[in-house]
Amino acid sequence: MNASSPVNRSFENVDPATGAAHSLVHEADDHLVDRAVTAARKATGAWARTPVRDRTAVLRRAADLIEERFEEFVAAETADTGKPVAQARDLDVARAVANFRTFADVVAAAGQESFLTDLPGGHQALNYAVRKPLGVVAVIVPWNLPLPLLTWKVAPALACGNAVVVKPSDQTPGSATLLAEVLAEAGLPAGAYNIVHGFGGDSAGAHLTAHPGVDGVTFTGSSATGAHVMRTVAPRVRPVSFELGGKNAALVFADADLDEALDGLTRSVFANTGQVCLCTERVYVQRSVFADVVDGLVERARSRRLGPPRDEATTTGPLISKTHRDKVLGYLALAEQAGAKVLTGGGVPRLGPELDGGSWIEPTLWTGLTHADRPVREEIFGPVAALIPFDTEEEAAALANDTDYGLAASVWTSDLRRGHRVAQAMNVGMAWVNTWFLRDLRSPFGGVGLSGIGREGGASSLHFYTEPTNVCVHL
Ligand SMILES: NC(=O)C1=CN([C@@H]2O[C@H](COP(=O)(O)OP(=O)(O)OC[C@H]3O[C@@H](n4cnc5c(N)ncnc54)[C@H](O)[C@@H]3O)[C@@H](O)[C@H]2O)C=CC1
């Protein structure tokens, strides 16, 4: 709920836990975006020529400085998103540190592709590919995990020698701004990291993606906006990397360790108030344990503790905004119209005068929905899930794959052969067995279908943020 002002082109940043504005943010117009891209362009050459050991030293120093200012980052992330401080510490800020260290390691260890080619007459040719940075990379990120998603892109882009212009969500500008201070102190040259604050369409986001000086765009956000960005970039044929929405399934087999599965499901449905692209919104359960899983998950949902984000005991924060809550409430209404049984939740909680102005919602679970119903087909992005029974492994896999999205899935079983088999059958970018959101940052991350284009992580990031020039030498 940010109100823009045409006079001073600034907008209010609202604390979603209370609904109160806590800061005023400058909105970049097309001139400021142009200055940012120009500054980035100027920085590219020298930064690209900086030896890898010096570039990676800047990243490592940035990681150390984030650790030194850890609680400032936690406070910024909590104020902007309303997420509990415990989560901001353990997931968000810790992950930012890990992103910088991992990509420093990955780039320092990267080799080059080479092939020795046999030619007629006993001759040979040596092919080797030299990887060069793209140049100026536009980084557009959403509000749900602001710092982890920003640094997931900025760290490899900088490590590869690019300059970046970042456009955080208008709802979560704080940590990207703090990161600018950290990167400057870490020794990053001026112009290599630039921020433009503002909105998407007809604002900083649109100006940035349309700018002719941008050499590549990396975007995380909704599938609809991803498609829009792709259309904007298409006439200039620039590389894009898109990590978009999901409608992720969990498959619980009767042979699973049910306590472990229930703990995992609780995290995967309710973490970050369901606002992670990887969150589970469809839970398929083998019929013989359906009642047990329903009861166990309802009990765990009811024990989620909604409360002030700065209270260490809070486990569930608000949604990001009233607008987003209206969207989620719309799906709650659709589910009831479709005949869903609301097992728990289903509305807006009352948390007292301090918090009732915030965008809170109750963790909600349904049974009785089918694949014909929109709450089972469309990304809701809230603390909600539909539980649906199945009989056979084939049926479970078919149900899980019956979606236009293809981001993540989790399989819960004690039969590891089945775990491998079903995980491999999932039409997704990431499939977990007996866990969820367990990340090795060197592994490929991304989705298929409406869930995105391309992969980032480890070598995949190096491939996106660089272009190879293959040199062929006749020996
Ligand atoms: N990774 C995911 O799965 C995410 C999904 N969502 C879903 O998307 C819905 C809408 O949320 P939004 O914050 O509006 O997501 P969004 O995808 O529209 O916004 C993400 C980022 O893109 C920017 N943006 C928006 N329009 C743009 C344009 N035309 N050109 C360039 N940049 C643009 C935004 O300012 C923001 O920084 C949510 O209700 C949620 O369901 C939201 C965030 C992340």
Ligand SMILES: O=C(O)/C=C/C=C(\O)C(=O)O
């Ligand atoms: O990179 C990760 O581990 C998680 C990424 C999550 C998103 O991209 C998202 O929630 O949008």
